[in-house]
Amino acid sequence: MIEYSQEKVRVLLFAVQLKSERLDDTLDSLNEMESLARTLDFEIVDRDYQARERLDSRSYLGTGKLNSIKSFIKENSINLILFDRELSPNQGKYIETYLDCMVWDRTQLILEIFAGHARTSESRDQVELAQLKYMLPRLVGLWAHLDREKGGIGASRGTGEKQIAIDRRLIGKSIARLEKSLKKVARERETQSKQRETCFQLGVVGYTNAGKTSLINRLTGAELLAENKLFATLESATRVMPSRVKPDILISDTVGFIRNLPHNLVASFRSTLSVVKNADLLLHIVDASHPKIEQHIDTTEQVLKEIEANAIPGLLVLNKVDLVEDQMDLYILKKRYPDALFASIRDNDLVTALKEKIEDYFQSRFTRDSLLLPYNKAELLSKLYQLGTVEEVEYAEDGIHITHAMTSTNRKILTSLLEG
Numbered sequence: 263m264i265e266y267s268q269e270k271v272r273v274l275l276f277a278v279q280l281k282s283e284r285l286d287d288t289l290d291s292l293n294e295m296e297s298l299a300r301t302l303d304f305e306i307v308d309r310d311y312q313a314r315e316r317l318d319s320r321s322y323l324g325t326g327k328l329n330s331i332k333s334f335i336k337e338n339s340i341n342l343i344l345f346d347r348e349l350s351p352n353q354g355k356y357i358e359t360y361l362d363c364m365v366w367d368r369t370q371l372i373l374e375i376f377a378g379h380a381r382t383s384e385s386r387d388q389v390e391l392a393q394l395k396y397m398l399p400r401l402v403g404l405w406a407h408l409d410r411e412k413g414g415i416g417a418s419r420g421t422g423e424k425q426i427a428i429d430r431r432l433i434g435k436s437i438a439r440l441e442k443s444l445k446k447v448a449r450e451r452e453t454q455s456k457q458r459e460t461c462f463q464l465g466v467v468g469y470t471n472a473g474k475t476s477l478i479n480r481l482t483g484a485e486l487l488a489e490n491k492l493f494a495t496l497e498s499a500t501r502v503m504p505s506r507v508k509p510d511i512l513i514s515d516t517v518g519f520i521r522n523l524p525h526n527l528v529a530s531f532r533s534t535l536s537v538v539k540n541a542d543l544l545l546h547i548v549d550a551s552h553p554k555i556e557q558h559i560d561t562t563e564q565v566l567k568e569i570e571a572n573a574i575p576g577l578l579v580l581n582k583v584d585l586v587e588d589q590m591d592l593y594i595l596k597k598r599y600p601d602a603l604f605a606s607i608r609d610n611d612l613v614t615a616l617k618e619k620i621e622d623y624f625q626s627r628f629t630r631d632s633l634l635l636p637y638n639k640a641e642l643l644s645k646l647y648q649l650g651t652v653e654e655v656e657y658a659e660d661g662i663h664i665t666h667a668m669t670s671t672n673r674k675i676l677t678s679l680l681e682g
């Protein structure tokens with residue numbers, strides 16, 4: 263993480279529109295970069311873009327454009343330039359040297375936000391791992407100046423290269439240490455999820471800022487941190503949703519997704535995302551008021567595929583419908599996503615309807631059955647209340663007659679308890 267002084271970092275946002283791309287998408291990309299930069303409290307001085315046939319492998323942009331950016335930097339005291347896509351290590355270094363200004367690409371910006379929002383030691387380790395992996399191929403640029411400055415502080419030619427070799431080794435060691443410690447946490451999580459096997463597990467996924475955490479708070483009465491910032495949630499938190507259904511429904515919040523989410527981050531957060539893989543049902547939350555709703559849905563589906571969770575049944579939830587002012591837009595959304603549920607944290611009826619839909623979903627997986635519990639096993643009755651819905655209980659001479667409804671998994675657990 264970089265240390266920020268009291269003064270705001272003054273930023274120029276820059277995007278490239280390639281021949282195959284629509285201007286509309288380039289402008290959207292700039293909008294999203296702006297939201298990311300604002301999350302770090304940067305001051306956006308200006309945004310600019312250039313249409314190009316292709317990207318230069320060395321300098322990314324042409325010299326003419328670089329020169330005009332250079333003048334702009336000087337005139338407007340810019341501290342940082344943000345590029346809307348990933349720069350290769352060589353391009354990044356070339357532009358930084360040419361412009362004499364700090365340059366970040368989209369990946370670096372996202373990594374920086376993650377670093378700032380990580381609260382637990384696990385998420386801090388996950389972000390650090392992704393940062394180190396990002397840094398490794400970029401070391402060359404960091405120390406090249408030592409090889410350029412002959413003499414100086416006693417650095418001879420080749421000092422930079424030696425330093426790179428040392429750094430590479432150190433970073434390699436740190437990566438190994440972090441991976442080991444994260445594996446340990448993943449094993450502990452595995453044990454926890456085994457304990458939860460008798461409960462229903464509901465994973466909440468979606469694009470960043472869609473309102474996942476806010477909806478969980480409304481459904482469970484929890485007070486998890488939800489705010490108008492990208493990647494407010496990095497840790498997965500699990501809460502019980504009070505409901506008429508037994509066993510308990512556990513809802514897990516997860517890190518939000520974004521277009522072109524850096525691969526290292528997905529890899530680092532894989533174990534946190536295991537709550538998604540273990541879910542019985544996924545609530546896919548989308549911000550219905552966002553112009554790029556389709557792209558957001560695609561992004562989430564792609565990440566689910568990447569973490570092999572795409573086969574889990576899902577409910578699409580169009581959230582923030584209170585912000586969709588035009589009735590025609592709502593009508594179009596309804597037509598386009600006929601199976602989706604509408605939601606808004608500001609509308610009690612919609613929250614209740616969503617909750618009922620979730621309960622119905624789980625209830626429909628139940629099968630009803632009756633059972634005769636002998637009195638010498640009467641202590642299992644309380645267990646039955648945890649495993650499913652007990653509908654009727656009748657104390658008779660031959661034992662306790664029970665009508666209940668439960669899932670096949672829990673029925674197996676009950677059978678083994680009865681036989682044990």
Ligand SMILES: Nc1nc2c(ncn2[C@@H]2O[C@H](COP(=O)(O)OP(=O)(O)OP(=O)(O)O)[C@@H](O)[C@H]2O)c(=O)[nH]1
Binds near residue numbers: 468492605
């Ligand atoms: N108007 C309106 N605002 C909402 C609604 N749901 C969430 N918000 C706001 O949207 C912002 C983001 O909400 P979060 O719940 O933090 O979103 P998230 O999906 O958890 O976001 P990340 O954790 O960053 O991925 C907050 O400022 C919420 O108050 C809604 O239904 N209507």
Ligand SMILES: [Mg+2]
Binds near residue numbers: 474476487494495515
């Ligand atoms: Mg959240």
